[in-house]
Amino acid sequence: MEFKKLTSTEPFDVATYVKMYYELYKGHELRLYLGCDSQNKLNTTYATTLVFNVAATGCHVIYRKEVVPLISDMWTRLWGEAERSVDTALYLREHGIEIDTIDLDYNVDPKYKSNKVVTAAVGYVESLGFKARIKPDLLPAAYAADHIVG
Template identity: 30%
Template structure:
């Protein structure tokens, strides 16, 4: 992912003009100098708007006991998808980001989780994709959280696609 094709920004709207890896490396160093213990949660949510489906991916940094901050990326597609397919595209987008950034996080011993906007309650349609998503994420070696604990996708990314 060491390219600028994904346009990342802060929650404030400030665009990241460097590679996201470089930005996050600077952030980790700065936060460590301030004494912060960090954890990262990566999640994607989507919203169908007419013929378009908008995806938002969030990289959420949690400062233990001191709040947090996030980076966001939005992309839109016109591809028609079933709910299950859309859930798996969300998972794939999160894994793509997690995989690309895992070297930075591993090197600096920052714990990372992948959050999925899939309901654990079988009453919901998104649940059809849960087992496949769990297998995909854990197969890639990542920790995961699903609803209701998956705030990076269910809350943070969700706010950007509404």
């Protein structure tokens, strides 16, 4: 599964990169955040991100961006975000890297449209052994994806 750095257009295998990053920061407190966001314009664009946080030193972001034909149905588009996050987490798991939590860019508050996906997406994520975080929690990977997808 190919990802890129924000500072380069050269793709690389995400599992290989994560293992290298863990080795580089061995002995440090390292947290990994995974999430996805999407946006509709002429097409639908998805950005899946992994955010590395090393203690209090800041964050490093890698991403995968996909452009697909326009998905006008909101539920289907938002479900695609959960699927891409889970696909990435499962790919990493297959390569010996365990993701604890997936950031889902959906809101627990029913006044937001994304709330319609919360129950199904959280159930899907948790049925595979991952924890799901949703708004109003702080979601570093979803926020990073939001900036990349735009």
